[in-house]
Amino acid sequence: xxxxxxxxxxxxxxxxxxxxxxxxxxxxxxxxxxxxxxxxxxxxxxxxxxxxxxxxxxxxxxxxxxxxxxxxxxxxxxxxxxxxxxxxxxxxxxxxxxxxxxxxxxxxxxxxxxxxxxxxxxxxxxxxxxxxxxxxxxxxxxxxxxxxxxxxxxxxxxxxxxxxxxxxxxxxxxxxxxxxxxxxxxxxxxxxxxxxxxxxxxxxxxxxxxxxxxxxxxxxxxxxxxxxxxxxxxxxxxxxxxxxxxxxxxxxxxxxxxxxxxxxxxxxxxxxxxxxxxxxxxxxxxxxxxxxxxxxxxxxxxxxxxxxxxxxxxxxxxxxxxxxxxxxxxxxxxxxxxxxxxxxxxxxxxxxxxxxxxxxxxxxxxxxxxxxxxxxxxxxxxxxxxxxxxxxxxxxxxxxxxxxxxxxxxxxxxxxxxxxxxxxxxxxxxxxxxxxxxxxxxxxxxxxxxxxxxxxxxxxxxxxxxxxxxxxxxxxxxxxxxxxxxxxxxxxxx
Amino acid sequence: xxxxxxxxxxxxxxxxxxxxxxxxxxxxxxxxxxxxxxxxxxxxxxxxxxxxxxxxxxxxxxxxxxxxxxxxxxxxxxxxxxxxxxxxxxxxxxxxxxxxxxxxxxxxxxx
Numbered sequence: 332x333x334x335x336x337x338x339x340x341x342x343x344x345x346x347x348x349x350x351x352x353x354x355x356x357x358x359x360x361x362x363x364x365x366x367x368x369x370x371x372x373x374x375x376x377x378x379x380x381x382x383x384x385x386x387x388x389x390x391x392x393x394x395x396x397x398x399x400x401x402x403x404x405x406x407x408x409x410x411x412x413x414x415x416x417x418x419x420x421x422x423x424x425x426x427x428x429x430x431x432x433x434x435x436x437x438x439x440x441x442x443x444x445x446x447x448x449x450x451x452x453x454x455x456x457x458x459x460x461x462x463x464x465x466x467x468x469x470x471x472x473x474x475x476x477x478x479x480x481x482x483x484x485x486x487x488x489x490x491x492x493x494x495x496x497x498x499x500x501x502x503x504x505x506x507x508x509x510x511x512x513x514x515x516x517x518x519x520x521x522x523x524x525x526x527x528x529x530x531x532x533x534x535x536x537x538x539x540x541x542x543x544x545x546x547x548x549x550x551x552x553x554x555x556x557x558x559x560x561x562x563x564x565x566x567x568x569x570x571x572x573x574x575x576x577x578x579x580x581x582x583x584x585x586x587x588x589x590x591x592x593x594x595x596x597x598x599x600x601x602x603x604x605x606x607x608x609x610x611x612x613x614x615x616x617x618x619x620x621x622x623x624x625x626x627x628x629x630x631x632x633x634x635x636x637x638x639x640x641x642x643x644x645x646x647x648x649x650x651x652x653x654x655x656x657x658x659x660x661x662x663x664x665x666x667x668x669x670x671x672x673x674x675x676x677x678x679x680x681x682x683x684x685x686x687x688x689x690x691x692x693x694x695x696x697x698x699x700x701x702x703x704x705x706x707x708x709x710x711x712x713x714x715x716x717x718x719x720x721x722x723x724x725x726x727x728x729x730x731x732x733x734x735x736x737x738x739x740x741x742x743x744x745x746x747x748x749x750x751x752x753x754x755x756x757x758x759x760x761x762x763x764x765x766x767x768x769x770x771x772x773x774x775x776x777x778x779x780x781x782x783x784x785x786x787x788x789x790x791x792x793x794x795x796x797x798x799x800x801x802x803x804x805x806x807x808x809x810x811x812x813x814x815x816x817x818x819x820x821x822x823x824x825x
Numbered sequence: 826x827x828x829x830x831x832x833x834x835x836x837x838x839x840x841x842x843x844x845x846x847x848x849x850x851x852x853x854x855x856x857x858x859x860x861x862x863x864x865x866x867x868x869x870x871x872x873x874x875x876x877x878x879x880x881x882x883x884x885x886x887x888x889x890x891x892x893x894x895x896x897x898x899x900x901x902x903x904x905x906x907x908x909x910x911x912x913x914x915x916x917x918x919x920x921x922x923x924x925x926x927x928x929x930x931x932x933x934x935x936x
Contacts, residue, residue: 351849358845376909387848440881440917448915486881507924 337367340541341408349400350360353511357386357404361415368408370468377448378413378468381399384441385417385464393421394464410540412450412469414531420461423568435462439742446743456731458703458723463814471535471631475513490580497552499582501590503598504546506536506561510775511556512548516577525637525654526575527713529559534729543597545571547591549578557582560591562599562607567707567720570660570779576621599663605779606663610636610656616804622659628688629808631658631775631788632815634742635747635796636646652717653746653794653799657808658775669784670695674760680814681754684776687807692754692785700724700758708735710743717745722783724758729765736769736791746794751777755784763787772818775811792824826850827875828857837933838866843875846883855886862894869894870932874905884919891923900924902932 345360347353352682365375386404389669394400405773417484434624446452476484486532504512509532516529526535528544533601538544542564549558558578562571573595578587599607610633635653671682671692678694685692704725709718717739732750739745750771752759770791798816803809826844833839838861846854862869869890873879891901902924906914914920926932 351847354847354849355845360848373908377912380878380880380909380913383847383878387880390848440884444913444916490857574914 334452336369337408339408339410341367341406343406347386347402347404349394349398349402351387353391354386354390355808360404361406362657364406364408364415365413367700368413369470370413371471372473373467375413378415381445381448381466381468382415382417384445385415385466388464389417389419389421390442393419411534411537411543412467412541414467416463416465418461423480423728439738442738442742443744446710446712450712452712453707454735455707456704458705458725467646470533470537472531472537474530475510475517475532476530478510478532479514479517484514486521487518487580490583490707491604493584494582495630497589498550499585499587500550501547501558501587501594502550503536504539504548504561506540507549507671508546508550508556509533512546512559512577515532515556515579519577520577529575529577533573545595545630546575547594547598549587549591550580551582558587558591560588560595562595562601564604565632568780569603571602571604571607573597573607573609576618584729588621589624597706598665604663605666606661608658608660608777608780610658612637612658613655613801613803614800618661619657619804621803621809622657626663627661628657629805629811630660630684631777632656632808633658633749633774633788634792634798634810634815635794636716637711637715637748639738652796653800655759657811658804659787659824660776662688662778663688664707666690666779669693669755671754671785672697672757673754673760673787674763677763680773680789680811681776683807684811685806688776688778690778695757697760698757700728700756700761701726704728704731706731706735708739710745712743716747716749717743717747718749718751720751720781720786721753721762722781724753724756724762728758729762732762732766733769736771740791740793746792748787748791748793749774750791751780751786752781752789753781753785754787755781759787763789767822770822770824772822772824773815775815792819826853828854829859830861832861832864833933835933836865836867838862838864838869839872839933840869841875843931844885845878847878847880851880851882851886851907855889856894858886858890862890864873867899868933869899869901871901871903871928871931872905872932873903873910874907876910877905877907879910879913881913881917884913884917887889887923888919902926913930 361379389402405416448467449466453465455463513532546561561575609622613806636656637654639650667821672695704727705723707723719735771789774788774790777788779784829841894901
């Protein structure tokens with residue numbers, strides 16, 4: 332008999348001793364939670380396997396030999412995914428006992444498998460509260476191409492002239508809009524749009540239901556869905572990412588993108604967000620110009636953000652290389668007063684960036700990082716990149732960044748790693764120096780990207796990347812790209 | 826987890842594994858294979874058709890057993906992978922390092 336559907340989000344927790352005999356119990360727990368969350372068996376087994384590997388890592392590496400400890404298995408079922416976390420308060424990350432052994436490393440193989448089995452992977456250092464490995468498995472929703480025929484997905488005819496004057500409604504997306512949105516996207520772009528989620532109608536509905544995505548749609552008087560624009564939200568900061576914009580060709584020129592953007596800015600303001608950012612592509616400058624028309628300002632260069640291909644290889648043609656995006660930001664309300672501890676080398680560029688954004692920052696003196704460290708490491712397997720986010724610059728943070736970078740590149744096969752350092756903290760410049768010695772280089776300014784304030788963004792390339800064909804619209808964007816390329820050469824990163 | 830072993834009249838050493846192979850039970854599998862291969866034998870054939878779960882700890886036991894057979898001039902062949910176990914083999918690349926065949930006959934016979 333099937334379980335009745337639980338009220339979401341559902342949270343459950345299991346407290347376990349570090350005894351390998353409990354692995355069976357841990358798997359049974361995850362198997363049941365995945366089933367309650369409605370994951371089909373194959374997806375559920377992937378999550379069970381990933382959880383077992385994560386628990387095994389805690390048993391084998393988080394405690395001294397012979398030491399009896401406890402760890403926690405936490406599960407959350409939300410509308411979009413089943414998330415399992417393994418938390419322990421064992422020996423710290425940077426302890427030699429916890430460093431990855433040479434390939435084929437014991438910890439390395441487990442982590443590598445986990446990366447291939449789940450859709451999102453995050454490991455977090457909570458300071459004194461220990462560490463956490465969080466694994467997210469999404470529902471394996473159908474692509475729009477599995478739902479509709481080739482005829483229904485035929486490209487739109489070339490539009491001629493502006494649409495006739497008519498009334499449109501702009502409102503929040505409803506579940507029944509998702510299939511028409513995916514269809515409109517496919518008919519407009521084929522399978523070439525860089526954000527894959529929109530091609531999965533149920534996924535967009537689920538992400539809106541779970542609060543990860545806030546979608547606006549434009550509807551004609553006749554009820555036809557002709558536009559989509561979305562705001563992606565995270566729990567860890569007060570900024571949202573704007574993207575996934577599409578207006579079908581025959582309704583362009585009616586100002587729908589502007590209306591959807593205004594709608595999303597109002598929604599974001601009501602949620603108390605400080606600002607919105609966007610990452611337009613650089614194979615052309617249209618999306619950058621769109622960001623500028625919304626009064627967003629360029630403040631960074633994200634090298635190689637978009638992968639050459641998604642998992643759906645058969646349909647999407649390969650890009651010649653990963654695609655670089657520009658970073659644009661728009662403040663929605665006055666920023667709280669704060670100081671920025673910029674590394675001396677980047678002071679001028681950061682100062683220019685703040686000025687270009689129209690934000691004020693008081694630059695403070697650097698100090699060596701001290702005290703406890705708080706950082707998280709994220710792996711996005713389908714996009715092939717990792718993000719290291721430092722909320723608190725502590726004594727051990729520089730070593731944690733080095734280790735996380737190695738784990739992401741060597742075990743999880745990330746092609747690019749982005750690093751966000753807390754400018755609000757006096758320890759930021761020392762962390763920047765250490766990261767640059769490891770091969771990271773300047774990427775830009777991320778205003779309010781962190782819970783503790785603004786981020787100094789750095790990047791690390793684990794792949795070849797040629798930026799000679801990159802198209803940049805704004806003069807300050809060109810200046811940023813030249814600066815990033817100069818820094819890349821200076822740190823010797825190719 | 827349970828392992829049943831036998832050496833047939835062609836000197837093929839068979840091990841039929843059933844249940845779940847995790848970090849806890851992997852050492853039992855290791856012990857059972859060591860006891861089996863200590864006896865005179867030709868080919869080593871592993872029947873995993875009863876294995877419903879195999880973690881990286883189990884993969885390492887299989888890898889080491891295969892290496893030991895190879896070092897002694899022998900060979901280990903595996904058959905009967907269930908879908909999830911096959912997936913772990915493929916994801917880890919062990920399907921290219923270990924010899925995986927379709928049937929018991931292929932595992933026991935041939936060159």
